[in-house]
Structures are given as C-alpha cells and as structure tokens.
Amino acid sequence: MRNRLPPLNPLRAFEAAARRASVAGAAQELHVTASAVSHQIRILEESLGVTLFVRSKARVKLTREGEALLQPVKGAFDMIANAVVKLDSPEVVGNLVVSTPLLFTARWMARHIGEFLDRHPGINLKVIPSNDDREVYSPDVDLCVRYGEGRWRDRHVTMIDHPALFPVVSPALMNGPNAIRKLDDLAGKALFCEHSGSWMRWLAQASADKLEGLRILEIGNAHIGIEAAVHGQGVALGDSFSVRDDLEDGTLVRPFSLTVPSRHAYYLVTPHELSDMPLASAFAAWLNDKVG
Known part of the structure; x- marks a missing residue:
C-alpha cells in the first residue's frame, strides 16, 4: 500500500487549495506562487489518474473524487501536526x-x-x-x-477564513402562516445586520432589492443581529464561519441557498x-x- 502513496508536496497543495477553495489562498498559506500550487495539483491528478477540481477563474470546487480524497488527507495532516506540536512543545x-x-x-x-x-x-x-x-x-x-x-x-x-454571507433564521420562522419560504416573504420582516450594504448586496444578487416593505435594521454588531434571529425576532445576514455551529446544531437554518462573498x-x-x-x-x- 505505501508504495502507492503520492509525494507529500502535491498532497499539501491539494489539501490547502481544497480547504480554502482557492489556488491563490493555498499559495499564500504555503508561501509559494499560485502557478506552483497548480503544478503540484496537476502532478497529483496525473499520479492518481483522476480530476480533483473543477476550476474557475477565482475559485476551485472539488469533484466527487476530490471530495473522497480530502477528508483522509486532511485527517493525516492534522495527526502529523498534532504529533509535532506535542514533540516540540510538551507543555x-x-x-x-x-x-x-x-x-x-x-x-x-x-x-x-x-x-x-x-x-x-x-x-x-x-x-x-x-x-x-x-x-x-x-x-x-x-x-x-x-x-x-x-x-x-x-x-x-x-x-x-474568507466567509460567504447568507440569511439565517430561527427554525420557528420556517413554519406557520408567516413562514419564510420565498423571497417575497422577506417583506415586512426585520432584516438584521451590522451594515446595511451587506444585506443590499445579497438582495441585489437575489433580484429582491426592489421588494416593497423591506426593513433593514442596522443593529450595531453582527452578533447581536444573529442572536436576535436565534430568538425568532427576524432574519440575520450571517457569515459562513460564525454561524456554522448554529447551522449544525439546528439553532439557525438557511431559508435560501444563495450566498455572496464577504468583502472582508x-x-x-x-x-x-x-x-x-x-x-x-x-x-x-x-x-x-x-x-x-
């Protein structure tokens, strides 16, 4: 089995690019050029005989084969990193x-x-x-x-992390006569955010920025807006990093799949x-x- 292991550098390039969904981000992390990362990924693909990424101008997306490879590779690197930390710094x-x-x-x-x-x-x-x-x-x-x-x-x-932005709500707002099931249902709801421009970017992307009755409320801090959404007070614009635990445990849900990249x-x-x-x-x- 071990004689079939690919070389380490292509695996590192693949794992970093997959985790960041970006060749440029992987290059920054690994302190090499983007072309060097792309070259290492091509070496790995040729070695394995599969295509690992669907490439676009700015981002990369894993193929089915890439998704199957990522978790074992990431787990192996995590185990190595933890072992090295313990060796270098026992306490x-x-x-x-x-x-x-x-x-x-x-x-x-x-x-x-x-x-x-x-x-x-x-x-x-x-x-x-x-x-x-x-x-x-x-x-x-x-x-x-x-x-x-x-x-x-x-x-x-x-x-x-470079997060994506999308609306999040309490599961309670996904049921009943006032449930949020389509874009028009956002009219009249409190749309919480730190800065209204982020909500407007998402609404524009969804072709919903001209809806009548939109109520965008700047609430001082994104955490306060998300907490208000948790308690069923309206809809918050969450970022994919900060709300991922809420989504996993069901505290919040996403009424729409559309996302926009955060400016920061x-x-x-x-x-x-x-x-x-x-x-x-x-x-x-x-x-x-x-x-x-």
Whole structure:
C-alpha cells in the first residue's frame, strides 16, 4: 500500500487549495506562487489518474473524487501536526492575551475554547472581545483575530477564513402562516445586520432589492443581529464561519441557498517578533486545526 502513496508536496497543495477553495489562498498559506500550487495539483491528478477540481477563474470546487480524497488527507495532516506540536512543545506555559471580534468570540470561540485550554493547561489565557485595530499595535496584546481587508502595517498576517454571507433564521420562522419560504416573504420582516450594504448586496444578487416593505435594521454588531434571529425576532445576514455551529446544531437554518462573498475575511495578526514564539504558535496551530 505505501508504495502507492503520492509525494507529500502535491498532497499539501491539494489539501490547502481544497480547504480554502482557492489556488491563490493555498499559495499564500504555503508561501509559494499560485502557478506552483497548480503544478503540484496537476502532478497529483496525473499520479492518481483522476480530476480533483473543477476550476474557475477565482475559485476551485472539488469533484466527487476530490471530495473522497480530502477528508483522509486532511485527517493525516492534522495527526502529523498534532504529533509535532506535542514533540516540540510538551507543555507551553505563560500568559497569552488574545483580542478577537465579538462575533468570533461569542459564536465560535466560546464553543471551542475549552479544547485549547485542555491541550495547553499551562497557558493562562485572557480574551478581549474587540475588533479595534488599536489593539493590533498594543504592547499589552499578544495576537489578534481581525475581520478586515488583511492589511496591517508591520504585522505578520495570516488568513483564517474568507466567509460567504447568507440569511439565517430561527427554525420557528420556517413554519406557520408567516413562514419564510420565498423571497417575497422577506417583506415586512426585520432584516438584521451590522451594515446595511451587506444585506443590499445579497438582495441585489437575489433580484429582491426592489421588494416593497423591506426593513433593514442596522443593529450595531453582527452578533447581536444573529442572536436576535436565534430568538425568532427576524432574519440575520450571517457569515459562513460564525454561524456554522448554529447551522449544525439546528439553532439557525438557511431559508435560501444563495450566498455572496464577504468583502472582508478573518485574519490572525501578530507582531513579527511574536509570530514564532511558543505561546502564539500554540494558539495559531490550534486555530488552524479547528478552522481547517
């Protein structure tokens, strides 16, 4: 069996491109050119005798064969990464201050942070829920998760996830006489968001931006809008990263399949001098494992 294993570099290129749905994103992660990633994927496809991706100008989509290969390959890389972390850092000890946006903190980190604490019992973690860029340059903050354009001067920046945007509602709003089953049913409902422009982009893509009776409510923070949707108060525009746990456990549902790409992405931002230090590296490795 082992003599049929493909070489490592093509597998790494395939896994990164599949996880990010982007050759350019994989190239950024692997610190190579996009053409080098494409070349490695072609080598793997030729080696296996199958096509792994359906390619478009900006994104790539897995074929059936690609989907079958991804999970075993990803699982193998995760096992190797975890083993290396344990070898290199049997116990990381110290104080770590992390600043993360409220949406990220409340809807994702609060559900998973226990795994990080179990993995690193010697780390005393402090979390600041904020998306204020002043903390990116604060000497009192070790690393930041930020939702933005990815440009922070004099900082090491790594993309975590580039989400898609789509409406989400409580399952209660999918039943009864006022259920949301078609685009016209959005009229008269409270459409929650942080900035109205995101909702307008989605509505325009759905050819529903001229509906009469639209009520777009800017509610200060995306987390508050999503929480309002959870409690059946209206429809929130969620991003695929922040609401994925809600969708998996049935707290929220998607009334429509249409998505639009977010204008921004989630990034891990650290001072260059801290990016390779054990505390920051431990958090970055855990985050990469979970998000991947």
